[in-house]
Amino acid sequence: MPKILSPFPSELSSHAKAHLESLGVQVRCQTAVTRVEGPTSATIKPLGGSTSGGGGGVTKQVTKEEETESLEFGALVWAAGIGTRPVVRNLAEAVNAQAALSSLSEKPSGKPSGKPSGKPKKPVQSSPRGVEVDGYLRVRGLDDGSVFALGDCAVSGSPPTAQVAAQQGKWLGRGLRDGSLLALPPPSAKAPPKAPPKAPGGGASREPGGEKVDPFRYQDMGKMAYIGDKAAIAQVALPSKELGAPPMSMLRDHLWWRGLHGADAGANPAAAAAADSESKGAAAGVKPVERNLTGGAAFAFWRGVYFSKLLSGTNRLAVATDWLRAELFGRDVAVHQAQMHRRASRK
DSSP states (O other), X not given: OOSSSTTSOHHHHHHHHHHHHHTTXXXXXXXXEEEEOSSSEEEXXXXXXXXXXTTTOOEEEEOTTSOOEEEEOSXXXXXXXXXXXXXXXXXXXXXXXXXXXXXXXXXXXXXXXXXXXXXXXXXXXXXSSSEEBOTTSBBTTOTTOOOBOOGGGEESSSOOSHHHHHHXXXXXXXXXXXXXXXXXXXXXXXXXXXXXXXXXXXXXXXXXXXXXXXXXXXXOOEEEEXXXXXXEEEEEEEOOGGGTOOOHHHHTOTTHHHHHHSSOGGGOHHHHHHXXXXXXXXXXXXOOEEEEEEHHHHHHHHHHHHHHTOSSHHHHHHHHHHHXXXXXXXOHHHHHHHHHHHHHHHO
């Protein structure tokens, strides 16, 4: 990759790189590990771009033709991303098999025939990362639209992050609770659904399908990353005043996020106003105001957000105690590393 923390703006990415280098970290972008030769050695090869030494060292331009070099390390951490779970892979294969059988059994229009004349179609599920879904999180390839997928197992066009999964879970849960998603016409239907029946007494119908259901739309609320030494970077999305956003005093409410995660957004005025502002902005193509935070302020914001999302007082007490213990005595991994350095220096 050309830079670290690529989802963040270049300003924050550059700040994180400079911070890591000030801690003595050697940042190497566009460099591949071609071989791990032992518990403390590996071979790396630049793929083009630049590398930089730790502590603000000199940046060196490299090309693809340069030879590999050996890299000594104390611990190797391989961050390979996420893989498809067997149940998700089996579901995709089953959907493709069903679609293939359906296409082979098709008959030419207007000419009845007892022999299958259809040709195999392209697999409807072709992503190696998960099952592909439509705008309503329904698994593609199923004519009745009875199977939904969300989170890391779903390929919906949104990034596979916890923030996306949380929003998908709320959206899908409310749609299933109200019955609005179950009342949608199946993906194979060609005609629009009939108008919902009137409720007794001439009032508006409360039956499923009585309201229009918009496809799921992801709202990016911001990104955060810890970069070591009690520092972090954060990009926060604030509602725009042009869209009638609620006052900031309401957004700072510690329980605001609970209203967003609850079953009924109308129970929290701040949550309902913020959600309405976000949906209006997305529909109008207006992006929320973004603010960048760095250093100690971003670290405090990062910890505060995650601490506020803990679900019980027991968890909050355990996390607060862990933070205090680490502040007083340090982390076990850091203590172990210091002991290894002392042993090496004695030799």
